[in-house]
Amino acid sequence: MTTLENAAAVLKLFSTQEIRQGHPGLSFSDVVENLKLPKSTVSRLLMTMETQGLLERDLDSRLYRIGKLLLAVSSHYLSAPLVDSVSPYMTQLSQLTQCTGYVSMLEGRDIMVMRMFPGRTYLQVVTPAGSLLPAHETAIGRAILARFSDEDVVQRFNGEYQVNSFNSPGSLGLLLARLAEVRQTGLSFANNETLQGISSLATSIFNKHRNETAGLCLSFPSPEQGKNIPEGIKEGLIAVTRQIAEKLGDEYWQ
Template identity: 80%
Template sequence: MSTLENATAVLKLFSRQGVNQGHPGLSFSDVVNNLALPKSTVSRLLMTMESEGLLERDPDSRLYRIGKLLLAISSHYLSTPLVDATTPYMTQLSQLTQCTGYVSMLEGREIMIMRMFPGRTYLQVVTPAGSLLPAHETAIGRAILARYSDDEVRERYRGEYQVKSANSPKSIDLLLVRLAEIRQNGLSFANNETLQGISSLATSIFNKHRNEIVGLGLSFSSPAEGKGIPEGIKDGLTAVTRKIAEKLGDDDWINHQRLSGLQ
């Protein structure tokens, strides 16, 4: 293998061994034994990675930890606002599915549209950035609300619970039923709620490093009676959400998808 491939293998070993903040690190022998490389190769490799800032070695234990360069890069990536981090993915997804895409955040009982990505073929749904919509009456809003406990949702809606759409949950109890379903399958669906003739499919992403939650959604013409969601929309949104979740360590989504795959 090349030096780059060997260095990559070392970094993957950190992940496999669960070496994170607070872990003492990997020893020279750990690398030799796990990667089955000659000691001379490992010695040169670790020395180079240390000098380049990819690794650092504890002067007392002589164990290797992730270096400051990688930590600085990962910190910069993880500190990027989640809305900005999801934008390139949603731009591409909107183009591929030809649906109107949205990235939204929760503001009290409403969602604020943070980004809109115009579709092409499906009926254009234009809800510009900055718009506020009732969270409980939208697919994205319910996808985000599902990240909270039932008690937290009840507290958020303490007082009067109003619904304008005939197709939205009529009470807080019915809303909690919908949220339980979303927690089970990871997807939130709205059919003819905000606008007649328009349906939406949504997911949510949690960045634990910044304690941020955003909703990702696609809007499209409502399927005819008896028809399902147009091909590619569900798979596309699921794939994008999974990819972002894996990058950000969104354990809820990743674990859910693993369980779904066993069913």
């Protein structure tokens, strides 16, 4: 493989090894073992990637993390006027409700997490910014899809509808029925879909001046059977969404 291909393979290890923010990092041995390359080749490769800002190495542990160059590029990619404008509201809402908050945007049939706002409620698994998830299997994705017509949604999936979660709409027809409910209330709910034990409540917001749509979401431990969504989550999310909608002139929430 070329040097570029080897560098890409190293970066992919951060995903396959689930090395996220807060993880100590990737070791020299990890790269050698997974890429099946000579130690001398790996040494030169990692040194070059570190020099170019693709990687950073901790002086004490000698482990590698994603470098400032990639982080700077990704932060620009994950930035949009609408995302930036709603982020302060979501930061405050996450703190008030103790839920983990998200802002996402639609990418084809997926949603991309643009921002994550850690809440004080302990969640064993979080979804970091940059993650892609099937839109139809998430509350936030369905909140955004509900802004489109049924014809647009059918065309978007183009006969390639699949689900991974038993709790997600099992067919395109069931998805359209769920979107109709979201359009009536403005709220989208997911229970034990992307992650078992985790529920999410989401809304969407539209900036007509830039033709941007984003989803706002709060995630929290799933309520016990027979219990409702914890108090304050629904009310807080609706209040924040309406406040943003008023500033943007989003008539959907007026």
